[in-house]
Amino acid sequence: MTHAWLPPAEYIATLPRATAYACLYFTDTRGRPFQLLATQASEHWQWPGGNMDPGETPWETALRECREETGLVFTGEPRLLGAHFTTDRGEDWPANHIGFIFDGGELTDEQIDAVVLDPEEHSAYRVRTLAEWEREMCPRSFRRLAAIDRARGTGGTVYLETAEDF
Structure with missing residues (x-):
């Protein structure tokens, strides 16, 4: 089977679409995970993070989103804990979704007490x-x-796939 060479823009148009997100996974000093409650989907707990902006790397996304959503400024080094891929996010999301979960380390009680949520995105945070x-x-x-x-x-590092892991 022979394939004709396509200019990059035409070739890219033939590929599946995907969006990407990145986040930081934190625990408190006792090892209990820290999560945020999304305002758009009650009962949906998530880590500080969000979708990548154009030209941004996953690491830059995780840092920016954490700062925007919690007020926390993470200064550690990137350590990838997991990658997540799903093709099924419902009929209203017509693209694959790829995620990068980085280790945010441990938060002190003082850091947790200083969290300031963006009320448009999250209504609560918990450590459990x-x-x-x-x-x-x-x-x-x-x-x-x-x-x-x-x-x-x-x-x-863990690799998670399918909507069942999301």
Whole structure:
């Protein structure tokens, strides 16, 4: 089978579309995950982060979004805990979605107390044990949280795929 060479713009038009997000995974000093409650989807807990802007790297996105959503300025080095890929985000999202979850380290009680939420994006933040999060989150979101927490604990990286992991 032979393929004709296409100019880059034409070739790119044939490829699947994708959006990308990046976030920081924090725990408190006792190892309890820190999450934000989204205003647009009640009961949807998430990490500080969001969609990439044009020309931005995943790391730059994670830092910017964390600052915008919590007021926290993270100065650590990038350490990837996981990558997430899904093709199924519902009929109203006609693109693949790719995520990068970075290790934000531990937050002190003082840092947590200083969090200032953007009320347009999040209505609350919480620090809970994994057992407490499991009772509060939907199963597929909790599986993602638990996998990222395990990756941090082992020093590894996890790859998550499909809507079931999201």
